[in-house]
Amino acid sequence: MFQVKRLLRVICLPAVALVYLPLATAQHGDHDDETGDDASRLTDVYLPPQTAAIPERPAPLFEWGNGFLEPGELKEPIRLPTGAIWSPNFIVWGTARSGLAGRSNNNDNAGEWANRLDLFAQARLSPTERFVIGLRPFDKNGVFSGYDFDGENTTDGFNLDVQTLFFEGDFGEIFPKLDREDSRALDFGFGIGRQPVNFQEGILINDVVDAITITRNSLRFGGLSNFRATALFAWDEIEPGGEGEDPEGGMLGVLTAADFTDSYVEVDLLTTFSDNPAVGDGLYAGVGATQRLGGMASTFRANASLALDNNSTAIDNGLLLTSVLSWVPHHTHDNLYVGSFLGIDNFTSASRAPAAPGPLANIGILFAATGLGTVGSPISPQGADVIGGSVGYQQIMHGGRSQIIYEAGLRVATDDQDDNTIAAGARYRKAIGQRMVLTLDAFAGNDSIDDAFIGGRVEISWSF
Template sequence: MNRMPHWLRLLPAAAIVLATSSVSAEVKTLSEEVIPYKGDALPARTEPLLEIGSDLLGTGPLDPGFELPTGAVWQPALWVFGQYRTGVGIFKNGDAPEVQEWANRLDLFANLQLSGTERVLFGLSPLRDGGRFSGYHRRPEDREGFDNQFSGEITALFFEGEIGELFPDADPFDTGGLDIGFTVGRQQLLFQEGLLINDTVDAVAVTRDTLIARDISVDTRLTALFGWGNIHRSDNARDDKAKLVGLFSETDFRASTVALDALWVTEGEDGDNGTDGLFLGAAATQRFGKLNTAFRVAQSVALDDTSEAVDTGTVFLAELSGDPMGNDDVMYVNAAWAVDRFTSAARDPIAGGPLGPVGILFASPGLGDYGTALSNRADDVVAAAAGYQMFFNQERTQLVAELGTRIATDPDQRDAAAIGLRFQQALGSRFVLQLDGFVSREEARDLGYGARTELLVRF
């Protein structure tokens, strides 16, 4: 039997090499010619208050920037933007006295964009001090008049980036696993839709993204975080001694996105008794046919004595929404069950309680003394809301109608129910008019009511 010469066996490999070389030789560099966008579907750009460098969401030639010694290319641009909210409202809930007010809030931001992944963000909210807002108020416990709550407190100041982009020469082929993001400074933390934590904290965090388990998950993100300042506990009060350690994960499976989170808050050996706590959260978000669903569970554990800042309890939250009419309208049903007294790891003074995600009747408006139609505290209660959101005028107009209830599971608590409406209208490209109103009734208490008008300006 004749055998093929060894050199003939190399012919297929040689042919592949030659073909690859031929194709590679035809590859050209990207053209330097500027080709403008030719479509007509691109909406007009709304410019921010100030732009230095490249336009925010602009089109046109890219700024060549400059190269750092690490190999990274930075294209600095400064964008100053913000929003102003002003609202007039009247609020009375239960046996509490009626409150009338005109409240104002101004949020200003300066974003120094260095590259697609690196930036510095600076923020101020000069018209509020914690949970108090500048404006004109009529409160039963205070004299009527103007409140000046001007504050120079910094609400955001952080740098974020990615190691692989800062040091591209260390991994030129992007195979070394340097896709590690990080952030340091004062920043908003929002996990488990605000159940677990909803606060602005001085913190440093490191994130490892794009972790893939073949045939199991599409992508996994892991974040480790340490917070050392500006921490507000579940009673919305600032705790200057508190420190926060957290580990957060989010995994995309083919049919669901699963999040598992853990937090530990402590004051250390010099802190007061009853303030250390452990906080755990889990969530699954997915679609069943045309139905959007999210299921969450959060647990708080008081490691010492219980207090207003930390207690032991569990809260379950289920959210379902869909478009039964086959258009842009949305029908939703949300429900929560709080076993014992659940407390969050940290909550901003204007965030209210952890049951805000249940519905607009539970959510804090974040402006003035106008409260919630139904309490958003998670203590021995079943809370539910059902609503319908309608869109009109090419989605520039929307109307939400919602019915909500709180059913106490503790004999010391009271049942309550409310109905509310929200109307929003976009005016031009920078203004939004919003009208809110509700009527509520809590067991063994007077009728509650509220109405407010708000104008939001983005610039």
């Protein structure tokens, strides 16, 4: 009897399916209809590009030649005797920032209105060759044009100093006739002039210096998917430890990065030298590794400095260890992160600009200076003889048009200095149109110097 029932199931179930499927198809629409209205299939009817949801291109302040990221026909290029093909264009762009910031504690109150303008012009000859010039006319050496509410006076950082001026290109692209088969490894990138230099996420060096760099990229060996090496020589605008420019200083460096199967590894070595005995010479090294650990993104870094002459606030001996772990909670587009650090002795950066954030800026928003005004970060970003960390949650809202970050942080001195800080804060950012961003900051905490403190900031930025 059991075998008979089993046989009936085998025969009847396919038969029922054959009867039901045509009925279902007739009820919900023909899968092979001409218009292809069924969502389960691709339509046979031509549809033009659906561009209604794509915003218009926000054009730069000024442009000449082929428009930047503009659709349309390209203008006739220029063919050089070297074999290079150039399609020159010229654009002017920048970012204007204006903000109010304040901080209050038992000993002091600070409040200011500060302004900053980053203005750039670029003459682009090809995808690999360009001239860039940049000005910051509203701030100089950490002084921002605006108003100091505590001192009840205006502040003036106006200047027309050239902050950025460099040319970069690729030797193989400028002289392609030297290697028609692209087999002689002549693709050396280079840059010369006053250019930004940032390595180890700004811990080892974060400044704009007069330098020449030569880079060899896209090297593959030993199982690496890519290896990049850069040689650097700088001769001016060097600011060891962020303690001001050393007009008698210079810098040499070798900076490398390798893409392994499971990790991206950076190994950098720099040395500074000076005829000024008050500054002396220094040696700097940085190692960083970025990878996935299970469902987490992770970055670990070790940066060290060594004074080859006398120790000073500009060049000193020290080791700074940092780590940042982050992951996306399930069913969200948010970001949860944990940062930690340990500073042994007094690590100093090879060169750091006055408005650049400190070595601990990447630990979290409580450690990161804004680069606008003199009201500093709630927790000191310096890494001398300290241990601490942060935990934060970044909530993405409105399709990425706004976000809010909640964070708590701690910094504890490991030497005899009574310099401990604990704080909590939040940052809200909202895009306004295509060019403007509103930022609101609020924080509160307690430190061993000023006891309890509170503060906040509001900023509007406009990119053009």
